[in-house]
Amino acid sequence: MLLLLLSIIVLHVAVLVLLFVSTIVSQWIVGNGHATDLWQNCSTSSSGNVHHCFSSSPNEWLQSVQATMILSIIFSILSLFLFFCQLFTLTKGGRFYITGIFQILAACPSPSPGLCVMSAAAIYTVRHPEWHLNSDYSYGFAYILAWVAFPLALLSGVIYVILRKRE
Amino acid sequence: MAPGAPSSSPSPILAVLLFSSLVLSPAQAIVVYTDREVHGAVGSRVTLHCSFWSSEWVSDDISFTWRYQPEGGRDAISIFHYAKGQPYIDEVGTFKERIQWVGDPRWKDGSIVIHNLDYSDNGTFTCDVKNPPDIVGKTSQVTLYVFEKVPTRYGVVLGAVIGGVLGVVLLLLLLFYVVRYCWLRRQAALQRRLSAMEKGKLHKPGKDASKRGRQTPVLYAQCWTTAEAPKLSVRRRPRGWGSLARIRNSG
Numbered sequence: 001m002l003l004l005l006l007s008i009i010v011l012h013v014a015v016l017v018l019l020f021v022s023t024i025v026s027q028w029i030v031g032n033g034h035a036t037d038l039w040q041n042c043s044t045s046s047s048g049n050v051h052h053c054f055s056s057s058p059n060e061w062l063q064s065v066q067a068t069m070i071l072s073i074i075f076s077i078l079s080l081f082l083f084f085c086q087l088f089t090l091t092k093g094g095r096f097y098i099t100g101i102f103q104i105l106a107a108c109p110s111p112s113p114g115l116c117v118m119s120a121a122a123i124y125t126v127r128h129p130e131w132h133l134n135s136d137y138s139y140g141f142a143y144i145l146a147w148v149a150f151p152l153a154l155l156s157g158v159i160y161v162i163l164r165k166r167e
Numbered sequence: 168m169a170p171g172a173p174s175s176s177p178s179p180i181l182a183v184l185l186f187s188s189l190v191l192s193p194a195q196a197i198v199v200y201t202d203r204e205v206h207g208a209v210g211s212r213v214t215l216h217c218s219f220w221s222s223e224w225v226s227d228d229i230s231f232t233w234r235y236q237p238e239g240g241r242d243a244i245s246i247f248h249y250a251k252g253q254p255y256i257d258e259v260g261t262f263k264e265r266i267q268w269v270g271d272p273r274w275k276d277g278s279i280v281i282h283n284l285d286y287s288d289n290g291t292f293t294c295d296v297k298n299p300p301d302i303v304g305k306t307s308q309v310t311l312y313v314f315e316k317v318p319t320r321y322g323v324v325l326g327a328v329i330g331g332v333l334g335v336v337l338l339l340l341l342l343f344y345v346v347r348y349c350w351l352r353r354q355a356a357l358q359r360r361l362s363a364m365e366k367g368k369l370h371k372p373g374k375d376a377s378k379r380g381r382q383t384p385v386l387y388a389q390c391w392t393t394a395e396a397p398k399l400s401v402r403r404r405p406r407g408w409g410s411l412a413r414i415r416n417s418g
């Protein structure tokens with residue numbers, strides 16, 4: 001059914017967009033006059049005109065968060081590509097296992113409990129005082145998007161595994 | 168060209184050629200390359216690389232000089248000199264007996280190694296190369312930072328995590344496909360053997376039946392009514408349903 005196919009593709013693309021936005025945009029932690037994300041800390045002066053952006057610290061935990069976010073993007077793109085491949089080459093009645101597995105990997109890049117996107121967000125939550133010194137902060141929308149992207153990616157992957165190709 | 172045409176066309180071309188040869192051809196200067204920053208741990212050794220580019224061939228009069236400016240200091244002192252094929256190492260200053268010449272002019276390398284680092288070695292080192300007749304050029308500086316423990320460079324953890332996970336996933340996929348391929352091949356071989364055996368079984372009863380059919384004809388007699396004459400006929404039953412005698416009675 002065309003509707004089902006379209007909705008699945010839309011969900012997948014939405015997950016991809018969420019992952020991209022949350023990795024790139026500079027709004028993981030915001031406070032008064034400063035915003036940080038995975039790659040840099042930006043602060044505006046009090047007049048609001050001048051932005052100073054410094055690259056963030058080479059802390060190992062921050063690097064692991066960066067790595068898992070990049071990995072999840074890579075796996076999600078790969079699973080989209082594989083979905084289109086399998087759509088045309090799978091036998092009738094077959095299941096989209098590989099696509100689903102890659103999408104689930106995008107939600108959890110490794111079976112070890114230390115490397116999920118969810119874990120990446122959790123690592124960030126726990127360890128950010130190590131590289132972020134301001135005490136007055138709140139979480140920005142990119143951080144929230146990362147948490148939202150995880151269950152959506154999981155859902156999308158599970159749907160792919162359940163889905164069967166019909167003639 | 169027309170005979171009366173002005174001969175001004177060659178000179179712009181000449182001017183362009185001259186200009187390009189001045190601008191595009193390498194300038195007569197030495198360019199020195201070093202790292203920008205070098206990190207070292209206390210007590211260990213560190214290599215200060217220095218390389219250069221020169222428009223002249225490497226001459227025998229080439230000279231390398233390393234100068235050191237302490238962090239926060241203003242004067243730069245000379246700590247190493249190489250000239251006429253002979254290195255001259257600092258023997259009285261702070262780098263006494265700690266410098267080692269590891270460069271080679273033929274390979275355009277003027278690197279030195281400093282052993283047994285200390286916190287007082289923090290500072291800026293300048294590499295100066297002179298390759299007569301090419302002596303005009305810019306020097307290059309490298310800043311040495313001495314730490315108690317050298318921090319891992321940015322990107323090592325990042326690259327390791329990404330590369331590791333991708334490698335593991337690819338390996339698992341490859342393994343899965345190889346195992347599936349072998350299993351399917353084995354299934355196909357078994358299938359072939361099974362179908363071959365079945366074909367053999369089907370052939371054997373067929374052969375026996377025909378033999379039997381030829382050997383044992385089936386006879387059956389028909390007794391008709393008195394009006395009709397009894398008929399006897401011999402019929403061969405090729406399928407071999409056993410030797411059956413069928414007698415039909417009517418009346």
